[in-house]
Amino acid sequence: MQVPAYVEYERATSVEHALALLARFGPRAQVLAGGHSLIPMMKLRLVQPETLVDVGHLTELRYLTVTGSVLRIGALTRHAELLAAPEAGRHFPILHDAERVIADPIVRQWGTVGGSLCQADPSEDLSAAFAALNATMVITGPDGTRAVPARQFHTGPYETVVAQGELLTEIQVPITPGAGSAYEKVGRRVGDWPVGAAGAAIRLDGDVIAAAGIGLAAVGAEHFAAPEAERSLIGAQAGEQALARAGQIAAEHARPVTDQRGPADYKRHLASELTVRALRRAVARARAAGRSAREG
Amino acid sequence: MRIAVDVNGVERSADIEPRLLLIHFIRDELGLTGSHWGCDTSNCGACVLWLDDTPVKSCTILAAMADGHRVRTVEGLERDGVLDPVQQGFAHCHGLQCGFCTPGMLMTARWLLDHCPDPTPTQVREAISGQVCRCTGYENIVRSVLWAARQERENRA
Numbered sequence: 385m386q387v388p389a390y391v392e393y394e395r396a397t398s399v400e401h402a403l404a405l406l407a408r409f410g411p412r413a414q415v416l417a418g419g420h421s422l423i424p425m426m427k428l429r430l431v432q433p434e435t436l437v438d439v440g441h442l443t444e445l446r447y448l449t450v451t452g453s454v455l456r457i458g459a460l461t462r463h464a465e466l467l468a469a470p471e472a473g474r475h476f477p478i479l480h481d482a483e484r485v486i487a488d489p490i491v492r493q494w495g496t497v498g499g500s501l502c503q504a505d506p507s508e509d510l511s512a513a514f515a516a517l518n519a520t521m522v523i524t525g526p527d528g529t530r531a532v533p534a535r536q537f538h539t540g541p542y543e544t545v546v547a548q549g550e551l552l553t554e555i556q557v558p559i560t561p562g563a564g565s566a567y568e569k570v571g572r573r574v575g576d577w578p579v580g581a582a583g584a585a586i587r588l589d590g591d592v593i594a595a596a597g598i599g600l601a602a603v604g605a606e607h608f609a610a611p612e613a614e615r616s617l618i619g620a621q622a623g624e625q626a627l628a629r630a631g632q633i634a635a636e637h638a639r640p641v642t643d644q645r646g647p648a649d650y651k652r653h654l655a656s657e658l659t660v661r662a663l664r665r666a667v668a669r670a671r672a673a674g675r676s677a678r679e680g
Numbered sequence: 681m682r683i684a685v686d687v688n689g690v691e692r693s694a695d696i697e698p699r700l701l702l703i704h705f706i707r708d709e710l711g712l713t714g715s716h717w718g719c720d721t722s723n724c725g726a727c728v729l730w731l732d733d734t735p736v737k738s739c740t741i742l743a744a745m746a747d748g749h750r751v752r753t754v755e756g757l758e759r760d761g762v763l764d765p766v767q768q769g770f771a772h773c774h775g776l777q778c779g780f781c782t783p784g785m786l787m788t789a790r791w792l793l794d795h796c797p798d799p800t801p802t803q804v805r806e807a808i809s810g811q812v813c814r815c816t817g818y819e820n821i822v823r824s825v826l827w828a829a830r831q832e833r834e835n836r837a
């Protein structure tokens with residue numbers, strides 16, 4: 385029987401209250417959102433907080449809105465809510481591709497977007513998706529808010545720039561008209577973490593690639609991104625040759641490790657192949673978006 | 681800490697340790713052993729019950745998180761001695777063998793039909809994809825849920 389070690393529980397009733405609780409209980413306090421990563425970690429004694437500050441009831445952080453040309457996602461938004469949000473799918477099909485294959489429908493009802501990102505598991509799908517989209521993470525602390533690019537958010541496995549006493553409060557994704565995006569994942573079985581996964585976001589100028597974002601999960605890509613592969617795509621014709629080269633470059637820079645999900649060389653193969661597949665679908669979607677924009 | 685939870689329409693309060701998992705609160709403190717406790721790792725779904733209106737794997741949340749909320753377990757499915765259509769479906773279509781996975785399957789099936797009264801077999805399979813049955817091969821579970829869906833549509837017609 386796995387049970388967490390003794391812990392105290394405090395329920396936050398507002399962001400302000402949560403920050404006050406975190407300040408009061410100091411470094412041995414830990415934020416609890418959906419609990420779907422934290423409670424398993426506590427059962428295994430991988431973390432042993434003295435006090436849990438439950439932010440799971442903060443409906444003020446549970447929203448999805450488009451303001452101007454930015455999609456804003458409250459950190460307490462559940463996976464299932466992101467998956468059900470038409471505005472997310474319309475602008476960023478990559479997010480729906482990814483959410484469809486994150487865990488199972490019941491876990492998706494409780495796990496939060498912010499919890500996923502703060503957990504910072506090297507296999508976290510949304511970290512790769514938001515890296516591909518060059519999202520911005522909004523962090524709130526006692527001194528106000530600060531914005532951190534997705535690619536600077538993670539500082540290592542299970543580590544982020546969110547400091548003791550701070551909360552991740554919002555994820556912002558810039559909306560680019562005519563862009564296309566996609567996510568591709570290989571898992572051992574339905575609902576499992578990825579063996580490898582790749583996300584891509586593409587903007588075309590005619591048939592030339594004008595902007596490219598590539599995110600990778602579970603294959604040891606620094607900051608969940610593949611900047612060298614992205615650079616190889618800029619200015620190239622959006623054809624098989626350029627995509628294959630980008631896949632190859634992404635794989636060369638990945639540092640996968642062998643674990644129970646698969647051997648390193650297979651994961652490296654996945655980094656290349658899934659990058660190509662994600663790019664292919666992102667390009668097709670960008671073309672379709674371009675067509676419908678022209679047809680008005 | 682003291683918590684108060686509405687369980688199947690009855691207010692239950694108890695002094696608990698905040699580390700108590702919801703499944704143990706329901707089974708050990710309240711004696712409602714219909715919800716099962718299986719893998720303990722959020723993988724099997726034997727412990728699925730509803731917190732407010734949403735199914736949850738109750739081995740992976742704390743009883744403290746349910747304080748002030750509503751819980752519905754398999755014991756709360758029947759109404760005035762009449763089994764819920766999903767329960768009837770499992771009985772009618774042989775949707776269980778050992779029965780270990782059944783309470784969780786029933787709670788998910790009830791939730792599915794509340795949100796999607798006419799599911800396809802694929803939608804049923806998707807809904808229960810986070811739950812494991814080691815006996816039936818899922819075929820009869822899917823049949824049971826579809827039977828219940830049909831029954832409910834006919835009852836409404």
Ligand SMILES: Cc1cc2nc3c(=O)[nH]c(=O)nc-3n(C[C@H](O)[C@H](O)[C@H](O)COP(=O)(O)OP(=O)(O)OC[C@H]3O[C@@H](n4cnc5c(N)ncnc54)[C@H](O)[C@@H]3O)c2cc1C
Binds near residue numbers: 495496497501
């Ligand atoms: C069976 C199962 C399968 C899964 N499969 C996948 C998968 O395929 N792909 C995938 O990517 N993920 C998967 N997950 C992980 C899942 O996405 C996460 O568990 C979940 O989304 C984490 O969110 P949470 O709200 O439960 O976070 P919690 O567990 O509550 O918190 C996680 C961590 O983040 C911190 N935290 C949470 N919210 C905040 C905040 N707002 N500000 C600061 N810190 C915060 C907590 O202190 C903790 O350290 C799976 C999980 C389970 C249980």
Ligand code: FES
Binds near residue numbers: 719720723740
């Ligand atoms: S006991 Fe909760 S999912 Fe298996």
Ligand code: FES
Binds near residue numbers: 776777778779781816
């Ligand atoms: S009936 Fe035995 S596990 Fe499903």
